[in-house]
Structure formats: C-alpha cells, structure tokens
Amino acid sequence: xxxxxxxxxxxxxxxxxxxxxxxxxxxxxxxxxxxxxxxxxxxxxxxxxxxxxxxxxxxxxxxxxxxxxxxxxxxxxxxxxxxxxxxxxxxxxxxxxxxxxxxxxxxxxxxxxxxxxxxxxxxxxxxxxxxxxxxxxxxxxxxxxxxxxxxxxxxxxxxxxxxxxxxxxxxxxxxxxxxxxxxxxxxxxxxxxxxxxxxxxxxxxxxxxxxxxxxxxxxxxxxxxxxxxxxxxxxxxxxxxxxxxxxxxxxxxxxxxxxxxxxxxxxxxxxxxxxxxxxxxxxxxxxxxxxxxxxxxxx
Amino acid sequence: xxxxxxxxxxxxxxxxxxxxxxxxxxxxxxxxxxxxxxxxxxxxxxxxxxxxxxxxxxxxxxxxxxxxxxxxxxxxxxxxxxxxxxxxxxxxxxxxxxxxxxxxxxxxxxxxxxxxxxxxxxxxxxxxxxxxxxxxxxxxxxxxxxxxxxxxxxxxxxxxxxxxxxxxxxxxxxxxxxxxxxxxxxxxxxxxxxxxxxxxxxxxxxxxxxxxxxxxxxxxxxxxxxxxxxxxxxxxxxxxxxxxxxxxxxxxxxxxxxxxxxxxxxxxxxxxxxxxxxxxxxxxxxxxxxxxxxxxxxxxxxxxxxxxxxxxxxxxxxxxxxxxxxxxxxxxxxxxxxxxxxxxxxxxxxxx
Amino acid sequence: xxxxxxxxxxxxxxxxxxxxxxxxxxxxxxxxxxxxxxxxxxxxxxxxxxxxxxxxxxxxxxxxxxxxxxxxxxxxxxxxxxxxxxxxxxxxxxxxxxxxxxxxxxxxxxxxxxxxxxxxxxxxxxxxxxxxxxxxxxxxxxxxxxxxxxxxxxxxxxxxxxxxxxxxxxxxxxxxxxxxxxxxxxxxxxxxxxxxxxxxxxxxxxxxxxxxxxxxxxxxxxxxxxxxxxxxxxxxxxxxxxxxxxxxxxxxxx
Numbered sequence: 001x002x003x004x005x006x007x008x009x010x011x012x013x014x015x016x017x018x019x020x021x022x023x024x025x026x027x028x029x030x031x032x033x034x035x036x037x038x039x040x041x042x043x044x045x046x047x048x049x050x051x052x053x054x055x056x057x058x059x060x061x062x063x064x065x066x067x068x069x070x071x072x073x074x075x076x077x078x079x080x081x082x083x084x085x086x087x088x089x090x091x092x093x094x095x096x097x098x099x100x101x102x103x104x105x106x107x108x109x110x111x112x113x114x115x116x117x118x119x120x121x122x123x124x125x126x127x128x129x130x131x132x133x134x135x136x137x138x139x140x141x142x143x144x145x146x147x148x149x150x151x152x153x154x155x156x157x158x159x160x161x162x163x164x165x166x167x168x169x170x171x172x173x174x175x176x177x178x179x180x181x182x183x184x185x186x187x188x189x190x191x192x193x194x195x196x197x198x199x200x201x202x203x204x205x206x207x208x209x210x211x212x213x214x215x216x217x218x219x220x221x222x223x224x225x226x227x228x229x230x231x232x233x234x235x236x237x238x239x240x241x242x243x244x245x246x247x248x249x250x251x252x253x254x255x256x257x258x259x260x261x262x263x264x265x266x267x268x269x270x271x272x273x274x275x276x277x278x279x280x281x282x283x284x285x286x287x288x289x290x291x292x293x294x295x296x297x298x299x
Numbered sequence: 300x301x302x303x304x305x306x307x308x309x310x311x312x313x314x315x316x317x318x319x320x321x322x323x324x325x326x327x328x329x330x331x332x333x334x335x336x337x338x339x340x341x342x343x344x345x346x347x348x349x350x351x352x353x354x355x356x357x358x359x360x361x362x363x364x365x366x367x368x369x370x371x372x373x374x375x376x377x378x379x380x381x382x383x384x385x386x387x388x389x390x391x392x393x394x395x396x397x398x399x400x401x402x403x404x405x406x407x408x409x410x411x412x413x414x415x416x417x418x419x420x421x422x423x424x425x426x427x428x429x430x431x432x433x434x435x436x437x438x439x440x441x442x443x444x445x446x447x448x449x450x451x452x453x454x455x456x457x458x459x460x461x462x463x464x465x466x467x468x469x470x471x472x473x474x475x476x477x478x479x480x481x482x483x484x485x486x487x488x489x490x491x492x493x494x495x496x497x498x499x500x501x502x503x504x505x506x507x508x509x510x511x512x513x514x515x516x517x518x519x520x521x522x523x524x525x526x527x528x529x530x531x532x533x534x535x536x537x538x539x540x541x542x543x544x545x546x547x548x549x550x551x552x553x554x555x556x557x558x559x560x561x562x563x564x565x566x567x568x569x570x571x572x573x574x575x576x577x578x579x580x581x582x583x584x585x586x587x588x589x590x591x592x593x594x595x596x597x598x599x600x601x602x603x604x605x606x607x608x609x610x611x612x613x614x615x616x617x618x619x620x621x622x623x624x625x626x627x628x629x630x631x632x633x634x635x636x637x638x639x640x641x642x643x644x645x646x647x648x649x650x651x
Numbered sequence: 652x653x654x655x656x657x658x659x660x661x662x663x664x665x666x667x668x669x670x671x672x673x674x675x676x677x678x679x680x681x682x683x684x685x686x687x688x689x690x691x692x693x694x695x696x697x698x699x700x701x702x703x704x705x706x707x708x709x710x711x712x713x714x715x716x717x718x719x720x721x722x723x724x725x726x727x728x729x730x731x732x733x734x735x736x737x738x739x740x741x742x743x744x745x746x747x748x749x750x751x752x753x754x755x756x757x758x759x760x761x762x763x764x765x766x767x768x769x770x771x772x773x774x775x776x777x778x779x780x781x782x783x784x785x786x787x788x789x790x791x792x793x794x795x796x797x798x799x800x801x802x803x804x805x806x807x808x809x810x811x812x813x814x815x816x817x818x819x820x821x822x823x824x825x826x827x828x829x830x831x832x833x834x835x836x837x838x839x840x841x842x843x844x845x846x847x848x849x850x851x852x853x854x855x856x857x858x859x860x861x862x863x864x865x866x867x868x869x870x871x872x873x874x875x876x877x878x879x880x881x882x883x884x885x886x887x888x889x890x891x892x893x894x895x896x897x898x899x900x901x902x903x904x905x
Contacts, residue, residue: 045431095613101431102353103612106564109355110608113561117601228442228557235435270450270457277443281424284436288427295712295730297429497759498772504749504760511747514709515761515820516735521769 003266012143017261023150025257026157029250030212031230032237033161034205040243041181041201042097044104048112049234050227052206056081056213057222064130070218077210085206089199112227119224129221153215160211165246177201236280302495309491313484320473327476331544333586334483338537340566340578341490342530348572350526351506356437357534358560359444363417364410364535365542365554366454371409372402372463383455394463407539414535418527426523445555459549462542478540486533494575502526569611571620580619660723662687662856668717670707677703681882683875690850690857692871696901700880701860705826709741710734738823746809750802754793754812757801758784761819791815807834824856831863843870
C-alpha cells in the first residue's frame with residue numbers, strides 16, 4: 001500500500017492516473033459502442049470484439065512497416081475490418097443471428113481464437129507498437145507526462161463515436177438499423193432488408209474496432225492475445241451503460257479506464273487484468289442482487 | 300439407448316481401459332489425458348447440457364483442483380512456500396514412494412472437495428443469472444482466477460508450480476494412467492446413474508423452463524447448486540490428476556487454461572449436448588482430431604481448432620448423438636418414455 | 652396432504668393488495684377471499700390487473716402494500732417455489748409445458764416428490780407414480796398421447812396437459828389463468844366438467860380467471876370483478892350478471 005501513501009503525499013500523481021485512464025477509456029468506449037450496436041440490433045454478443053481491435057492494430061502496423069504514415073492506419077484499418085466484418089457475416093454470422101444465444105457466443109469465441117492464433121503464427125507473440133512521430137507534453141514541472149498521441153487518440157475516438165451517432169440518427173441506412181433493432185419483424189414487413197442491415201451493422205462494428213485498434217497501436221501497444229480483456233471490458237461497459245445511450249457508454253468507458261489505472265497503480269500492474277475481470281464479475285453480481293430484490297433475474 | 304444395454308457398453312468401455320498399459324504402452328500419457336478429458340466434458344455437460352447453464356468457466360474448478368492437490372502433495376512433506384520459491388526443482392526436494400502415494404491419496408480427493416466448495420460459493424453469486432450473463436460471468440471468473448494465480452507467490456505465481464517428482468522406483472506413467480482411468484471410471488458410472496434418476500428430470504426442467512419448474516414447486520436453486528457442485532467435484536478430481544500428469548502446473552497455460560476450458564465445451568457439443576454418451580463420444584472423436592492436428596498441422600493446429608469450433612457450433616450444434624437420435628429415435632427411451640414398443644403401439648392405435 | 656384443518660378463516664385471503672410497476676398502478680387495494688372447497692371466478696376486461704394479481708399471489712413479484720394469507724399463514728413475502736410447495740399451484744395464460752419431454756415425463760416432473768428432500772431426487776420413478784400419472788392423463792383425455800412429445804400436441808391439448816400437471820402436484824388450491832382460452836369450443840364443456848370434478852372429487856379449491864362469461868357464470872359460486880386495477884364488484888353469478896357497473900366495464904362505458 002506504499003503507492004497509496006504516494007498518492008496522498010503527491011496529489012499530482014492523481015492527475016497522471018486520471019488522464020491516462022481517460023485516454024484509454026475512450027478506446028474502451030469505442031469498442032463498447034460497437035458491441036452495443038451488434039447486441040442491440042442482432043442480439044449477438046460478439047466475443048471476437050477484442051480481436052477486431054487487435055487486427056486493426058496489426059493492419060496499421062503493416063502499413064507503417066511498408067512506409068506509410070501511421071495516421072493513415074485509422075481509415076485503412078477501418079476499411080479492412082469493415083470488409084472482414086462483412087465477409088464474416090456472410091460466411092458465419094448470418095447463420096446464428098436468429099439462433100440460440102449460446103451458439104452465437106461460442107461461434108464468435110471460436111472466431112476470436114482463430115484470429116488470435118492466426119496473428120500469433122504470422123507476427124509472433126511479441127508486444128508491438130508503432131512510432132507516431134508526435135511529441136510529449138510535460139505538466140506540473142515534469143511530474144505529469146502526456147504523450148500527444150494519446151490526446152489525439154482520445155479526441156479521434158470521440159469524433160468517431162459522434163460520427164457513428166450522426167449516421168444512425170440521420171442516414172437512411174442508420175434509420176433502417178435502428179428500426180431493425182426495435183423490431184426486426186416489423187422492419188422486414190415494412191420493406192427493410194434486415195439481412196443487409198445485419199451485415200452492415202456487423203461490418204460497422206468491426207470497422208469501429210479496427211479504428212480503435214489503429215489508435216491503440218499508435219498510443220499504446222498490441223499483441224495477439226490482447227483481445228479477450230477488450231471484449232470483457234466492452235461487455236462490462238454495455239451492462240453498466242445500457243444499449244441505447246451513447247453518452248453513458250462514453251462515461252462508463254472513461255470511468256473504467258480510470259478505475260483500471262488506479263487498480264494497476266495501487267495493486268501492481270500484474271493484478272490490473274485480474275482487477276478488470278473481477279470487476280466484471282462484481283458488476284454482474286451487483287446487478288443480480290438489485291434485481292433479486294424485485295425477484296427478477298439477470299437475463 | 301436402453302438403460303441396461305447402455306450400462307453394458309459402459310462396462311465394456313471401462314474394462315477396455317484396464318488393458319491400456321499392455322495394449323498401448325507408448326501412448327499411455329495421451330490415454331490418461333483422454334480419460335481426464337472425458338470427465339471434463341461429462342462434467343461440463345451436467346451444467347451446460349442437462350441444466351441449461353452454459354458455463355465458460357468450469358476450467359476454474361480444474362485449476363483449483365490441480366493447485367489444491369499439488370499443495371497437499373507437497374505440503375505433506377515440505378513447506379510449500381520454500382518449495383515453490385526454489386521453482387520446485389533442485390535436489391533437496393525429494394519424494395519417496397510412500398510420500399508420493401500418500402500425497403496422491405490425500406491430494407486428489409482434496410482437490411475435488413475444494414473445487415466443490417468453490418462451486419458452492421460461486422454458485423451463490425452467479426446462479427441467479429441466466430443465459431449469456433451467466434456465461435460471461437463465468438468466463439470473467441475463469442480468466443480472473445488465472446490472473447490471480449499468476450500473481451500469487453505462495454503457489455509459484457507466474458512461473459508455476461511443479462507437482463512432486465516421483466522417485467525412480469515408481470512407474471509413474473502407469474500410476475498416473477490408472478489414476479486417470481480410475482477417476483474416469485468413477486465419474487462415468489456416477490454420471491450414468493445420476494442421469495437415470497429423477498434428478499435428471501429436475502435439472503432438465505430447469506433447462507427447458509425454469510419459471511415453470513419453480514411454479515411446480517421445485518427447489519430450483521438447490522438443484523442447480525447440486526448439479527454445479529457435482530460437476531465441479533469431478534472437474535476438480537480431473538484437475539488434480541492432470542497436474543500430476545503434466546507435472547508442471549502453469550497458471551495460465553495449464554491450470555486455468557482458456558484452451559482446455561473451451562475444449563471441454565467443444566467435446567460435449569461435438570458428441571451431443573444433454574446426453575450421457577454425447578460427451579463420451581465427443582471426447583474420443585475430438586481427441587483423435589486433436590492428435591492429428593498436432594501431428595500434421597505444424598503450428599497451425601490452434602488456428603484449425605478455432606475453425607473447428609466455428610464449424611461444429613454453427614453447422615453441427617446437435618452433435619453426433621443428436622444426429623443419431625433424430626435418425627433413429629427408437630433407440631432412445633427413458634422411464635417417462637416407457638417401452639419403445641408400447642409407444643409404437645399407442646401411435647398405431649392413434650392412427651387407427 | 653390434508654395437514655391443515657379447516658377453520659373459520661378462508662383458504663386464500665388477499666387483503667388490500669397494491670402492486671405498482673413504475674408509475675402504473677396495476678392493482679390498487681384489492682381484497683378478496685376464497686373459501687376452502689369452492690370455485691371462485693375472477694373476471695374483468697383486458698388490462699384490469701387479473702394476471703398481475705395472480706402473479707402477486709404466487710410470489711412472482713413482491714407486492715407494494717397489503718397482505719396475502721394462505722392456509723392461515725402469511726405468504727406475502729414467500730417465493731414462487733415455496734408457495735407452490737404449500738399447495739397453491741398456478742397455470743399460465745400462455746400455456747407452459749416442457750415441449751421437448753413426453754407427456755408422461757411432463758407428469759413425472761410435476762411429481763410432489765420433486766418438492767421434498769434432496770435424497771428423494773436421486774431415486775427412480777416408482778410404478779405407483781407412473782400409474783398416477785397415467786390416471787391423470789386419462790382424466791384429461793390424453794392417455795393415448797402419453798408417449799408423444801408434449802410440444803407436438805395442439806394448443807388445447809397442451810392446456811389440458813398443463814392442467815393435469817397441476818393436478819399431479821396434489822394441490823389444495825389451483826389458480827387457473829383463462830383455462831378455456833384458445834380451446835376448441837366443442838371441447839369446452841368437457842373441460843368445465845373436469846374442472847368441476849377436480850373440485851368435487853379431489854377437493855381442490857379453484858380460483859379461475861375467465862373471459863368466457865357463460866363458462867364462469869355456470870361454474871363459479873362467487874365472482875370478483877376487476878376494472879382498472881381496482882375491485883369493481885363481488886357477488887354470486889346472478890348478481891354480477893345484472894350489475895350495471897360490470898356491464899359498463901365490459902362495454903367500455905364509464
């Protein structure tokens with residue numbers, strides 16, 4: 001607990017933790033928005049969510065190794081992942097949309113294993129990152145360091161989230177997506193091609209994650225096995241924030257990011273992931289207890 | 300399959316296992332693994348297939364059983380912390396045959412019991428959730444357990460723990476084989492009996508419509524807990540033996556391995572969820588496929604396994620037994636289904 | 652089974668029960684009582700709170716105010732399974748049976764032994780149980796279908812199966828939610844006859860939600876009428892039939 005004393009004696013460290021948490025939290029929120037979209041529209045919990053993030057990172061990594069500017073990785077990763085998401089929908093996901101929830105959980109879990117093993121075979125299990133070429137700000141006499149790329153990643157993820165929101169609100173296709181989410185049968189009767197809506201939804205989700213992954217590889221680092229924690233974080237954020245509310249998803253994402261930074265600092269970095277997973281269980285159990293009072297179930 | 304012929308087949312299977320060391324002495328370790336995996340698949344299916352609670356986290360009981368047993372086996376002879384601090388190796392930590400046998404005799408049941416205890420605690424927290432919430436919560440629990448074990452120095456933290464090294468005087472491969480076979484035989488016979496009792500109907504009722512089961516006055520909470528505790532007990536036993544089979548206990552790659560956690564689900568689904576023979580057959584088929592993958596795919600086997608999951612789950616969710624059942628429904632009867640001939644006569648009478 | 656001796660107090664006593672969902676008051680200050688051995692009807696237009704009241708009685712959700720007594724003990728806070736074990740069994744409006752099991756298996760699942768100690772769960776079904784299940788299936792006219800998958804039955808037959816399962820539980824009181832809804836009109840008389848026999852021969856007290864006026868007026872000795880979540884009228888069938896408030900409630904004049 002010596003780190004706790006450190007925090008109390010030098011409050012400026014709190015600023016560092018809060019800022020770092022906020023930056024990474026925006027990425028969590030981005031992946032969570034995608035998960036909420038797929039969950040709400042298709043009634044599928046996409047366990048391969050974190051792997052899409054990881055793939056987006058590797059797409060950017062390849063681009064940079066080929067000599068392109070890293071920022072180009074964001075649109076590139078989004079496009080590649082969009083195509084991949086579409087292809088996955090056409091190959092596998094469409095068969096499980098109306099099926100048993102467990103089947104879709106397990107199928108997307110299988111996809112996630114395939115992707116991480118594939119990347120492990122191709123790139124190896126090492127932790128990778130790309131150089132963004134951006135500098136560092138020092139605040140409070142150098143006590144707090146802020147890398148500019150993290151700030152950029154933060155704002156870019158907020159912008160991407162807002163763009164998606166505008167798309168869902170105003171675009172014709174976005175409206176079709178929302179209609180399908182509310183009542184797929186009614187939408188079908190009214191002439192919405194729900195199959196296409198599902199394909200687009202799944203592809204948009206993959207693209208969102210891909211863009212997030214591009215930001216992650218620039219501002220932090222990636223490796224083939226990073227996916228599952230991202231999936232579980234997204235799940236947790238969606239549970240806390242609900243399916244329909246962008247602002248609360250972002251708030252929950254930022255909150256989780258900060259909580260994680262504190263946990264990592266106080267408990268030691270080796271327990272940071274354990275904290276995330278236990279927090280997930282705690283959130284679920286907490287919801288279950290409040291529901292049990294009304295004799296309802298978490299389902 | 301009728302109960303009696305099913306039991307005869309089961310006895311034949313178990314008896315065949317007894318001949319293992321003489322038939323396939325070179326592959327005894329693989330066959331040990333096969334028996335233990337069978338226990339894992341059957342135990343998963345008791346919750347996932349029969350009770351309808353699809354757990355992604357049964358691996359947690361495997362790991363708990365493994366560590367609990369190893370701690371007892373080591374702790375009987377040496378202080379555990381010193382043993383793990385020395386990475387379990389070295390020449391100073393030697394186990395005699397008696398110490399090894401005593402450790403196994405105490406450690407394996409202890410592993411099962413600790414897993415069972417954990418199931419009761421986790422069950423109180425998680426069994427109020429349904430559907431995918433339960434699945435994800437158990438997944439979170441399983442990965443958290445692996446991370447915690449990897450940070451706990453007493454059990455060797457991230458560098459793992461080594462099960463007691465048997466002295467040269469003991470034919471350890473054969474010993475572990477018979478332990479694996481023994482655990483599997485007990486589990487197979489127990490599950491075969493359990494699934495012939497009224498308990499099966501009670502948990503099937505939970506799977507098919509939990510609210511209705513409650514409205515009929517069933518103790519649904521108690522029945523779920525019992526099923527999970529039984530499932531955890533045998534998973535823990537299998538873990539305890541598996542630790543001695545692999546000898547090296549890595550927290551994330553072996554004890555709380557997400558890979559083995561998925562395999563047990565896959566074996567049950569491949570064979571046929573919610574049946575006794577499904578997980579048994581599924582284990583055998585999966586095992587053959589896995590050995591082939593590992594031999595011929597050179598590095599790409601794990602990618603292939605991921606693809607296999609997708610293919611089985613999406614295209615073959617009923618499993619082998621489910622497929623056979625839908626083709627030849629008359630092979631399968633239970634007390635509530637009565638005698639197949641009788642049902643047939645009824646059907647004819649109805650059409651007449 | 653007959654452990655509780657009849658006293659002066661009614662078998663089921665609902666006292667001033669209120670149930671809200673968010674801002675909506677589904678039941679407001681409802682009191683009703685059912686004497687042992689009687690058949691009592693519960694009527695009211697759609698959305699008047701009949702099923703909500705059933706759910707409150709069997710413990711599906713907590714009530715916001717009031718008390719519910721059964722067999723002389725307060726059950727307001729008990730949970731569904733506990734109340735069912737006391738001998739108060741309900742059927743569902745959307746019939747619920749175990750579709751993948753055969754009729755016989757459905758009946759065996761409803762065995763009261765399932766409700767006793769854990770050890771009893773690890774036994775096999777006895778011949779006596781099978782015979783009783785067969786008897787009850789015969790009683791509702793499903794004997795010839797006893798080895799058919801319950802999901803393959805027609806909707807009406809599923810209702811009958813659900814009724815037989817409820818009887819298998821050896822209840823003291825049954826709450827039936829629209830037993831004749833969706834049943835072929837030619838079969839309704841037979842069903843009413845069976846409900847009466849369950850009451851007279853097996854001594855089971857019935858509280859029945861019913862929309863079919865002819866059926867409920869014929870069967871019930873006493874009728875409660877709900878409207879807009881409140882108790883509108885109560886009395887013997889003749890009285891209810893001629894009550895202008897009830898007629899208004901059904902015709903929508905208010």
